[in-house]
Amino acid sequence: YSTNDVFGSPGSSQAKTENDHCILLSKVASDQEIKELENLENVTKLTVTDFVLEKESSSAPQVHGHCANIEEQVAAFEISSLGEINNQPMDLISPSVNSLNPDHFSLIDITQHDIDTIIKQVEGGAANIKDIYALSPLQEGILFHHAMAAEGDPYLVATLMLFDNKSALDCYLVALQKVIDRHDIFRSAFVWEQLSSPAQVVLHRAQMSITEMSLNPANGPVSEQLLERFNPRGFRINLAQAPLVRAVVTKESDDRWVLLQLVHHIIEDQYSRTQVQVEIRSILEGKAEALSLPQPFRDYIGQMRSGPSDDNHKRFFANMLEDIDTPVLPFGLSDLNHDSLDATGSLSLSQELNDR
Template sequence: MGQQPEIQDIYPLSFMQEGMLFHSLLDHDSRAYFEQAVFTISGQLDRERFQKSIDAVFERYDIFRTTFIHKNVAKPRQVVLKNRPSRVQFHDISHLDEKAQDKYADRFRKEDKDKGFDLQSDPLMRVSILKKAPERYVCIWSHHHIVMDGWCFGIVMKEFLMIYQSLRDGRLPSLEPVQPYGKYIKWLMKQDRKEAEIFWKTRLADLEQSASLPKKSAEPNGELEQAVFTISEEQTNELKNIAARAGATLNTVFQALWGLLLQRVSRCDDAVFGSVVSGRPSDLAGVEKMVGLFINTIPVRVKSGSFSFLELVRHLQQETLQAEAYSYYPLYDIQAQSPLKQALFDHIIVFENVPAQREIENVSQAGSFDFAVEDFTMEEVTNYGCSIKVIPGNSLYIRLNFDTGIYDRVFMKNIETFLRHMMKSVISDPEMSASEIALLDACEARNMLDAFNRTETVEPPAPTLHGLFTRRAALSPHRPALRFPGGMLTYAELD
């Protein structure tokens, strides 16, 4: 019989960890919350030093030595082991030609993802190296989201690089003392859940309907597609100016725009969507340097009312600050306080304030490092059919991930057009009424109608644009419509 591992600590799961464990057990084949970073290493790589650096990271942070016990227990617990090795896989593919190398790497990434993680038995972070040339490697760094969020991944990678570099001189770097994740769990267990329940029940009271992006089906097919675009530096600065005038953040400005977009496609003036928040309590000492899962998903409610856009942003910022004290409250309990229950929202927005890839690439390229990290990509899968990631910088980078079985490709691609028009409108006049902000102007709407109708069966010409809308609405009376000055653009026109 093998020797039982020594236990260092045992404590409950955070609310978000409980949710991720539940989804993992509910659907064993799902790869929701599987995180996979892939990047190129250019330069000399010492395999032994690389392994020792990984070992040092595991020793430094207890979350990587944690197993999630859920079998034969009354309530799941996370158990921190004193030791938990993780062997770096190394594969030399330098004998293959470039095309074969790329094919091998793609297959390896897929197989690594298909393998997934057993939350009770596996180390929940693993690293593999594919050698393509003497000074060219591909690193595949995978972990389950239950052990850490994106902010933490940036911390871990930067420290890993520092450790690797210092070990060249036979020493470990001088790093700040680690604050254990269990300290956060203790803080979390002390929070007043009844007070949080009352807050969210009040916030979501009288909500009558969910606001969602139009769907072509309720059944996902598991195939994710992306719609990616960048807002110019000039327009990004203008949006930042609006945020400053409202005493708000750029994140709040984007949330206001997104809420209005949902209102237009859902034909309402009250919209709710999910927002992923950092979840790090400001009153917990050392929380900024802790490594673990802190994020939570909470609802954002946008009611345009009689507000101008600037007033809406200001109001939304105030509501965001009020919600911070209760952002730890589990989403399933928040949904229970809502009249809409599980139908409260069906997609999420992530505003990534500190992009891990940018920080990691900057660290690796600074100073006398043996190698540089390049071409960093991170694949993240959630249990939502649609997620929107917003990455700020000199320019605003926006990426929509959506399941092609649920959402229409054409409509999702047109979200870029809608957002660009809305941004242009509010930049031109931040004081304009929020209820008057349209997805398209009349000219853009006519062009969109013409473009899509060219591929359809020819109909007798309508005497007026209004007549065309009326006829098309009669053909699809239950499809949502997109508002713009002078009429409606039915979703049927986008099929």
């Protein structure tokens, strides 16, 4: 880990205006690398230098910034089997609607009791609910593993970023919030407790949580301290509190700042990380109006629900697995991820076996 890998080189002038710093950040946004931190699968480090990044190796993977456009992201996983997304009925809820009933929600089987339960759990109550719809199969699987994890979250992704001044950090966070404001999926909360079935709840407004911490460099590099405190192996976020994007910032030294960005995989993946950097760059360059209108994720959910019913899926798998009589959860071993702990084993081979 090199503290010289920052947004803007350490020797850059501190006399730049706030706008200059925003433009600087936008210029480097498309020329980044990502490195896996050793023994920390869920954490990535974003490293950038001023204008041009010197590649550390020819095989270094290209970074794809976090967030944005899960509509296209999910399509990369599943849409090939569904065909083109058809336009679905528009959502029926405006900010002026304070009383919600099942007729408002065409993309989920929901009761009035479910709606009342959701209203109590999401920030802003009924007035802040834009839509409610079912989860995609992929999201249901991610939610299952989130709920099963006794500690930490296997689908919480942490990205470490370094900035050479507070102005550049603030510019990035403002642009990220604008991306959240553009896309329904980033303003979605996920509720399942005491409901007939899990639901994703789109909010009209969802402000990203930004936590500023004061860490003592005498206790070690502040970036490592952040990673230790918010390690996804032991840290979780509440999926019912949108947006599922969290920012933790701290001052490293002089004017340099560290950002630890936490995003849950239930709303983003590798493809969507690419799209967010495109949008952030456009916003920082003052070209937000040139961005295309985001395609609502509800269109994909609508297309999914217009396909085979859950009963058809159940019959298919019941027929396929009808001859299996072995317990699917043998001996009560439900820890599928072993708490995300690493294990190392070694075995010495005989010379004879090695020669063979």
